[in-house]
Each structure stands twice: as structure tokens, then as C-alpha cells.
Amino acid sequence: MSIIVRQLTKSFDYYKKEVGLKQSIKNLFYREKLVKEAVKGISFEIEEGEIVGFLGPNGAGKTTTLKMLSGILHPTSGEASVMGYTPWERKKSFKKNISIVMGQKNQLWWDLPANESLYLNKCIYEIDDRLYYETLEELTSILDVKEQLKVQLRRLSLGERMKMELIAALIHRPKVILLDEPTIGLDLVSQKSVREFLAAYNKDTKTTILLTSHYMKDIQDLCKRTIVINHGTIVFDGPLSGINDSLGRYKLIKLRMDEPVDQERLLQFGRIKNHDGMEATLEIEADSIKSVTRQLLDHLPVIDITIEEYPIEEGIAQLYRRMDEP
Amino acid sequence: MSKLSPFLKEIVKYVKVYGLFVKNCIIAEMEFRTNFFMGVAVECSWLVSKLIYAFVFYNTGATVSGYSPDAILIFIGMHTVMTGVLISFFWPNFSRLTQYVREGTLDLFITKPISLQFMVTLRYFNFGTLLPNVVGGAAMIAVGLYRLDMPPSLYDFGAFILFVALATIVTYALFLLPNLLSFKIVDMGPINQIIGQAQEVNNVPMIVYSKWVQLAGLYLLPIFTISNAFPLFILGRMDSAFLVWIIASPIILLILIRLLWRSSIAQYASASS
Amino acid sequence: MTALDKYTHAFLISFKRTLEYRASFFIGLVSAVFPIMMQYYMWTTLYGHSESNEYFGYSYKEMLLYILLSSIVALLVSTGFEWEISHDIKDGGLNMFVIKPIGYMNYRLFCFGGAKSMQLAFIFIVIAAILTIYANVYHLTFEAARIALFIFSVLLSLLLNFLVFFCLSMTAFWMAEVWGVYAGFGVLSNLLGGGLFPIEVFGPLVNNALNYLPFKYIIYFPITVLTKTLSYDSITAGLLAQACWIGVLYILSRFLWSLGTKKYVSIGG
Numbered sequence: 001m002s003i004i005v006r007q008l009t010k011s012f013d014y015y016k017k018e019v020g021l022k023q024s025i026k027n028l029f030y031r032e033k034l035v036k037e038a039v040k041g042i043s044f045e046i047e048e049g050e051i052v053g054f055l056g057p058n059g060a061g062k063t064t065t066l067k068m069l070s071g072i073l074h075p076t077s078g079e080a081s082v083m084g085y086t087p088w089e090r091k092k093s094f095k096k097n098i099s100i101v102m103g104q105k106n107q108l109w110w111d112l113p114a115n116e117s118l119y120l121n122k123c124i125y126e127i128d129d130r131l132y133y134e135t136l137e138e139l140t141s142i143l144d145v146k147e148q149l150k151v152q153l154r155r156l157s158l159g160e161r162m163k164m165e166l167i168a169a170l171i172h173r174p175k176v177i178l179l180d181e182p183t184i185g186l187d188l189v190s191q192k193s194v195r196e197f198l199a200a201y202n203k204d205t206k207t208t209i210l211l212t213s214h215y216m217k218d219i220q221d222l223c224k225r226t227i228v229i230n231h232g233t234i235v236f237d238g239p240l241s242g243i244n245d246s247l248g249r250y251k252l253i254k255l256r257m258d259e260p261v262d263q264e265r266l267l268q269f270g271r272i273k274n275h276d277g278m279e280a281t282l283e284i285e286a287d288s289i290k291s292v293t294r295q296l297l298d299h300l301p302v303i304d305i306t307i308e309e310y311p312i313e314e315g316i317a318q319l320y321r322r323m324d325e326p
Numbered sequence: 327m328s329k330l331s332p333f334l335k336e337i338v339k340y341v342k343v344y345g346l347f348v349k350n351c352i353i354a355e356m357e358f359r360t361n362f363f364m365g366v367a368v369e370c371s372w373l374v375s376k377l378i379y380a381f382v383f384y385n386t387g388a389t390v391s392g393y394s395p396d397a398i399l400i401f402i403g404m405h406t407v408m409t410g411v412l413i414s415f416f417w418p419n420f421s422r423l424t425q426y427v428r429e430g431t432l433d434l435f436i437t438k439p440i441s442l443q444f445m446v447t448l449r450y451f452n453f454g455t456l457l458p459n460v461v462g463g464a465a466m467i468a469v470g471l472y473r474l475d476m477p478p479s480l481y482d483f484g485a486f487i488l489f490v491a492l493a494t495i496v497t498y499a500l501f502l503l504p505n506l507l508s509f510k511i512v513d514m515g516p517i518n519q520i521i522g523q524a525q526e527v528n529n530v531p532m533i534v535y536s537k538w539v540q541l542a543g544l545y546l547l548p549i550f551t552i553s554n555a556f557p558l559f560i561l562g563r564m565d566s567a568f569l570v571w572i573i574a575s576p577i578i579l580l581i582l583i584r585l586l587w588r589s590s591i592a593q594y595a596s597a598s599s
Numbered sequence: 600m601t602a603l604d605k606y607t608h609a610f611l612i613s614f615k616r617t618l619e620y621r622a623s624f625f626i627g628l629v630s631a632v633f634p635i636m637m638q639y640y641m642w643t644t645l646y647g648h649s650e651s652n653e654y655f656g657y658s659y660k661e662m663l664l665y666i667l668l669s670s671i672v673a674l675l676v677s678t679g680f681e682w683e684i685s686h687d688i689k690d691g692g693l694n695m696f697v698i699k700p701i702g703y704m705n706y707r708l709f710c711f712g713g714a715k716s717m718q719l720a721f722i723f724i725v726i727a728a729i730l731t732i733y734a735n736v737y738h739l740t741f742e743a744a745r746i747a748l749f750i751f752s753v754l755l756s757l758l759l760n761f762l763v764f765f766c767l768s769m770t771a772f773w774m775a776e777v778w779g780v781y782a783g784f785g786v787l788s789n790l791l792g793g794g795l796f797p798i799e800v801f802g803p804l805v806n807n808a809l810n811y812l813p814f815k816y817i818i819y820f821p822i823t824v825l826t827k828t829l830s831y832d833s834i835t836a837g838l839l840a841q842a843c844w845i846g847v848l849y850i851l852s853r854f855l856w857s858l859g860t861k862k863y864v865s866i867g868g
Contacts, residue, residue: 095438123339374787527633
């Protein structure tokens, strides 16, 4: 078992900040201390070689969980074991076998060519010469950035920089790699190549991969298993198809019409999510999409119609709501 | 490599990594030539400022507590050298601490299998600011010694290196101390201003100050030891008791700052979001 | 909105902003304690507690008053807008001002005024305190007329320093990196202006040269109005010199501005 998490909890203290002059003066002497529970007693287990996705809206606790698993944060309570180590003890041998990549934060030096930064990593991680050059050769070939090694980081495109970050994260052949929003800000082509690379790398090396993302596509393409977190608790843990089923039951139809249509007319087709004069968004059961669409085109002055997947945040929120129901 | 004990291996690793830090910083700095020369020029203007102090002492021709202006030049020279050390080796790192915390880069450093304190406080090195200060300061010391008919011997040079090393440790600890507040305070500007001004107290030899100020500056916050130790030694004004303190204080301060650092990081790891 | 309205608006915004960041201003005041303390001890030791000694034409009492006032006055006349100007030039914020040359400098002047008027009150209180304590300790009196002339001279210094740094900031039109120029110039102008030591310490040669430069009229001259027994003739001459330099620098600033904006516009902003 690569990663074991039991009842992991993290709470933050913060002070209530009020606006206004009177309150600012009051704040000098007395501040109300509040507690935010970012992660509330979560538990899960991950096998070696799995790719697991962490899904959830902003502030759900994904990044906090990742930070605890990498040893950056101490939990308020609970246990975790990564490759047999307790992460926040920060043992050197633990650090040498794990890697974390955080969205747009660079671990590579801005002013230097990537190969200098990578060499620095070689020394920090105490990698053997031969192993280092072998790994470097492999990774730069697969990611096709051999030429860019000698170019200064700031001269590379965002996509190329991300590839270098990945190489830096993998150069010491970690057994576990944590990725926090790895594709954020990347163009679609780069996103795709990052996903393909990670999938292939995992297949090849059996490295355990944990990634958080806002993008459904990241999870769909990479993760056989998804853990959905909301408000600090796990609301779903299982294969992707499970989520798809609960989300896929509904789809959204966006309509644009050439004359305003009032609510009653729209209500007969499905639940109204949005209605603004000549534009409307309806929520329709996926099974009846075909028949409802035909009806809408027949009975309403539609000039443009699009059928969309249910947005993930809403799906999760629905998921969460449904978990609360008896 | 495998023949060395693990402890020695660690030391070799840190020396090697630090060498890379320095090399990489110099390369990056040389990239922007205009910037580099500008930095050197600015430091030279500060050098002029320090020389004015010497100039004033010479012009008044006064002897202070038995120190002639030539002797005082040695004090100012040592201060110049140590200023160079501070702003080249340490300040570029200390001033980035608040940025690391704010941008989350600190988190990335924490996950590296190398001492966090080492990484954060020594990663950057500024070559351009070191040169004028070390050269200028050393020149002042040499000139002072020659004019006093005490041409420096090899032994003196060795002592100089030793005292610079000791003073460097004290500089590191004393100036890192207020910067630990970066973990708690967002706007370090005012604090940096105060530190900048406070550092100037070594522009003049400590004998100029009143007794209480001297004691505070030697034993409470040993800032005076940084620029006064070597001159006192080379001018033969240092007694053995004082020498003991000069050797002991860096060790004490290093231990203290290490403990304070670890406590700050522990708080960060518990409190940050 | 008339031009004057816009300027008044800039003045008020700057005033408010300085009020908000008053902490950093107060810290600046507090941190001035260190150089003052250092100078106090240095001169006290040099004068060896003997009141009859004179260095560079200053008695101990006079030197003490000088160093007390110089740090404060230096803080008062200090600028910071040169960084904002260089950003405007680099980032294209200058675009809206380029058509109207006087507009930008006036805008900057009103901003400067707004910021300083907030600080002026405090600084004058501090100076008044220093003078009162000093007068009590040394049984002196400061003539009301001199104090008034001092205040007037300081206001001229503010304008003068503004123009000096405005001209300096014009280098941003031609130089890629200006921080070094600003920093280095700042150190030297403070030094030559008497912000650290009274300029007499530089010796007769340098003092002669300084007569042909505006620097001594920024910090040194206003202080000597108060501290030295200058005749009213000399004071008048000095004030005229300040006014002349203001005139010269104004013309220089207009010239540099037109040169700079030509280049700026030709590049496309």
C-alpha cells in the first residue's frame, strides 16, 4: 500500500477582520478567533502504481490534503503513511522518493537554462551520474525538449516550462508524485501532451500519481479512480464511471431565440436554470435529450441550440447534496 | 565517494550545492551587464559615503581614545568589508523570505531533501556588490596599517580571514533574526528600513559610543563585534577575555538562530493555509 | 473637469494614500534615530566635551543642532515619485499625458505636494520639539523671523528637490534600467546636499564646486538659516539662489521632457 490516510484533519485559526475605522481600532485590542476546518477527518488508501484524481471546487481541501501528504503541513489530527513514512516528519529518504508539482509555481530558476537547474536537483537529490544522465535522456526524448535544455527558462513558452518542471519533478525517479493543478493555464495542446506523458510514465514506471484538478478532462484521461472532496470531506471515492452516471443523468440545453419567450412556455420542457429574455438554459434528463430537443425546435423560435455536459462543480454540489439526503 | 563517512558526505554535498548556487548566480548576474555595472557603481557611491567619515576624522586630526585617524580608518575599512558580506551573501536571501511565504515557493523548498534554512538563506549571491566593498574595505585597512608603520604580515592576513569568518557568522545570525518576522508580517518594508539604518552604527569605531551603548552592542546584540573585533586585535588592544567572547558569540548566536528558525518553520507548517 | 480640478484630485488622492501608509513614514522617522545617535556620539567624542573647540567652523552646539536637523530635513525633502515616473515611461502609463507637457509635471507636483503636506505637519512638530529642547538645554533663543525664513526656505527646498529628481527621472526615457542611477544619485545628492555632514567638512575645493550646484540649497542652506548667525543679507542671497536654481531646473526639466517624449512617441509609447 503506497498511501494510507486515516482521519486526517486540518484546521486553521484565523482572525475575523472587520471593515471600518471603529472596528480597526477595536481590532487592536480584541480579535475574534475563528477556526476554518479545511480537511475534516478524511480516510483513503492508494495502491502503488495507481493514478488517483482529486476533484473538487475551490477551497474544498484538495491542496491542503496534498500539502499534508508531501510533508509541507502538519495535520491537526489523524494519520498518514506515504511509502511507509509519516510525511510531516520530513525524513530525508522520504523526500528523496517523493515529488510535488504545484500549478504555476516554478521550482526551476528563472534566469538559468533548465539543464543548470536540473543539475542542481541532481546534487540536492544525490543522484548518481549515470542514472541522472539516463533519466534526463529518457525524459527529454519523450517530452521532446532536448533542444530547450540549454535555453533560459524565461525564454521558453508556458508549455515548455511545464515540461521542464515535470522533468525536474521526475529526475530523481520518485515513487510517488503529487500534482496540484498541473495543467492550469496551459493551452489545450500542452494540456494533452502533459496528460499523455503522465499516463505513459505511470504505465512504464508504476509510479503512484495523485493529482488535483479543476479540469474534468485531466481526470477523465488519466484517472481510473477519483476522490471527490467538498468542504473538507470525501463525497465520492471510486471509478470515474460512478460520477459520470450521477452527473450524466442530466444535460444542459442552451437556447437562443429570436423573440422573448416567457417562463411558462419553457417550463413544460424541463427545469429552467437560466432565463434572460431571449436566452435560456434548461436542465434536461440525458435519456430524453433527443425527444426534448425535437420538441424545442418545433415549438419555440430557436435560432441557436447547444447541448452541454453538466458543469462539474454543480455536479459535485449535487453529489454532495444527495449524500446528505436520507 | 562511498568510502567517506555519511557526515563528511553531507558536508561535501552542501559545499557542492553552495558552489552551484554561487556559480549560477554569477552567470545570471553577468547576463545583464548594464545592471551589473550599475550595481558596482551604486556600491562605489556608498563607498564614497563611508570614506567621508574617514575624511572627517582625518580633517579634525583628533585622536579618539588613543586611536589616530589612521587607526580609525581600519575600523571603517572592516565595516566596509562586512557590509559587503552582508549585502552580497545574505541580504538578497533574507529580503526574499517574505516573497517565498506569500507566493508559496517556501512550500516547494520544504519538500527538498536539503536543509530548508540552507536553501532559503543562502540560495542567492550578489557578486557585483561584493567586489567594491571588499576591495575598498581591504584597501582602507591596508592603508591604515601601512601609515601606522605596521605593514600586514601573512599572520595578520590569516587573522583577518579568521575574524571575517567569525564576523560573517554573527552578521548572518543578527540580520536573519528580524527577518524571521517575515513569517508573520506581510509588509517587511518598515522593518527593513530600520535594519538598514541600524547597520550603519558600525560606520564609526565603537569606542566613540558611551559605555552603556558599547556594552549593549557587544553583549546584548553583538553588532559591534562585527566590525570592531579585527581592528582591536590587529592594533593590539584586545585582551584574552574579550577574545574568548569574540570566538564564543558566533557559536552561541548560530545555535540560537537555528532554534528560532526551526520554531518559525514549525509554526508556519501548522498555521499556513 | 478643468485641469485644476484634476490636479486637486491628484493632490487629495496622494494625501490620502500617504495617510494610509503613515506607518512607513513614522518608521522612517524612528529609524532616523540611528544615524542621529551615531553622529551624536561621534561628534561628542571628537569635540571632547570642550566647548571652545571648533571644527569646520562649527562649535559643538552648532554641530549638534546641525546633525539633529539634517536627518529630519533630509527625510522631509525626500522623493519617491521617480520610481513611479520610470514605471509610467516603461509601462506606457505616460500615454495620456504626452500631449500636454506641462500636464504631467504639474500632476507629479501636485501628487508630491499631497504626500508631503501630510508629512510636513509632523516633521515641523518634530523640528519644533528639537528646537525647544535644544533652546532650553543651551539657553538659546531662536528668533521668530529666522524660524519663518527657515520654513520658507524649506518649502523652496521641497520644490527644488522635486525638480532635481524630476529631471533625473527623465533618464528613464533613454535608459533600460534606472534603479542604479536613482540609487547612486540619491546617495550622492544627499551627501553633497549636507544630509550627512555639513558641507564644510568636504574642504574648500569641494565647497567651491558646490557653489555652482543646486545640492547645497536643498538641505544645507535651510538649516544654516536657523543654526548659523547668517546676516539677513546672506539669507536673502541664499533664498534668491534657491529661486534661481528652481528656475534653471524648471527650464532643464521642460527641455528634457520634450526630448524624452519625442523619443517616447516615436517608439510608440
